[in-house]
Amino acid sequence: MTIVGVLSETPGRERRVALTPDAVGRLRSRQVRVVIESGAGRRAWFGDADFEAAGAEVKTRAQVYEESDILLCVHPPDDVAALAGGRVLIGLLDPLSHPGRAAGLAAAGITALSLDLLPRTLSRAQAMDALTSQANVAGYKAALLAAEAYGGFFPMLVTAAGTSRPAQVLVLGAGVAGLQAIATARRLGALVTGYDVRAAAQADIASLGAGVLATLNDDRSQEDGYAAALTGDESDAQQRALQDAIPRFDVVITTAKVPGAQAPLLVTETAIEKMRPGSVVIDMAVGNVAGSVADTRLVTDGGVTVIGAPDLAATVPVAASTAYARNAVALLTHLMPDGVFTLEPADEVRAGVLVSHGGQVVHPRLPKEIRS
Secondary structure: OOEEEEOOOOOOOOOOOOOOHHHHHHHHOOOOEEEEEOOOOHHHOOOHHHHHHHOOEEEOHHHHHHHOOEEEOOOOOOOHHHOOOOOEEEEOOOOOOOHHHHHHHHHOOOEEEEHHHOOOOOHHHHHHOHHHHHHHHHHHHHHHHHHHHOOOOOOOEEEOOEEEOOOEEEEEOOOHHHHHHHHHHHHOOOEEEEEOOOHHHHHHHHHOOOEEOOOOOOOOEOOOOOEOOOOHHHHHHHHHHHHHHHHHOOEEEEOOOOOOOOOOOOEOHHHHHHOOOOOEEEEOOOOOEOOOOEOEEEEOOOOOEEEEOOOHHHHOHHHHHHHHHHHHHHHHHHHOOOOOOOOOOOOHHHHHHEEEEOOEEOOOOOOHHHEO
């Protein structure tokens, strides 16, 4: 019987857990044994008793490492070297940003699969798409965080004391996180405008009832659905156009990330200086906004609040953990059709997520120098 293990995530801002009691029940129904570190779900409000009731066995950390055939995580644990060679690690490993991590896993003989590499254009992989599920949660929380930090109302309110105008919100980047931020800000009553260089994303913005801010006339979409990198001249033109537009808004939320690369600068220092006192800027990519710092709220001399918020999904741990666990179970179900973990060489999902196997780094998007 295959044994799936779950550890507590590294203490700090991470509150998610890789499996929830509901997900444990789904694995148990497939004759998979689940062992979980005591307290692993505590920060997401899932107690040991909840896991035991679902059929999991609560163990010490050392026991989870010793007994697991497959270890599920959100982020790779700091002590992952304790996982014996020949075992499997599945999580958001982010090997494109940390190729040395991939090399270390390969050297330890660990078969590593990274959910953030999942081919998002495969329709049959949608249930496994953890990036999408977590971005959805993060975009929702970004709008709430902006509303909390903003000194006025998001909706227009008509009261006996007078009428307050609705907040003007600009969302830069209309991927999953951006579209959810747009939808949530609109539900809160704000007047929302979205921006993206991809034509399909502009149509998505309009479909939500938001305005579309256009700065470049040509579509900048790639086959994988991500935005193509702009040339130097295009980037300069984009920044100038945004610099003129941004001061009209009370709240700006930026979501433009580039897998394995530096996030593009969208909100310059000059744009921030032109914003009204009391305005709010949320940088979900921590790199889209000049001067933003991860997990830090700064107030400029001009009274603009700049918040670096790269891990907002972790601040909604129940919803985020539930969605992530469903993604992980969907992947396991795909890789364990008969209850036994297998790697089918011709499988597109397997090829997309496999980082290391047999002591080698095997993913083609990783640097050649660490691949054998």
